[in-house]
Amino acid sequence: MDIGKRILGNQPFPTLMGVEILSAERERVRAQIAVRPDLCTAGNMMHGGAIMAFADALGAIGTVLNIPREAGTTTIESKTNFISAAREGTIIQADCTPIHIGKKTCVWQTRITREDGKLVAIVTQTQMVLLP
DSSP: OOHHHHHHHTOHHHHHHTOEEEEEETTEEEEEEEOOGGGEEGGGEEOHHHHHHHHHHHHHHHHHTTSOTTOEEEEEEEEEEEOSOOBTTOEEEEEEEEEEEOSSEEEEEEEEEOTTSOEEEEEEEEEEEEOO
16 A cells, blocks of 8 residues: 555544545655535535645645654644635645655645646645654
8 A cells, every 4th residue: 555545544534535645755745635515615615624634634644754653743833825716526636745844843835726727725834743
């Protein structure tokens, strides 16, 4: 099984959301998610919290790929710029890359796009490294 899918398997919420890992490497995590009715708000548009949770899962995966095996991680900061809506029934994709990989923190930026290539959101998050 792919490492990204194994890491995701330890995260029940993203699994419940339907996050599908396309690739997971130390310098880039790519994934997609179907915009289902239960992830939407008024007007059949994906809920902002669901967009943020999607990005958060990818930053956590990227961090896990860059820290010692016995360490863990948790999000300590997240900022989202919402650019355009994602409609129910579509697939959105995310490309998550590191801004900083350190011993105590990792900072990731996730670009989320629609099927037509239009930018939905940019999420910047900081993951704290939890050493045993």
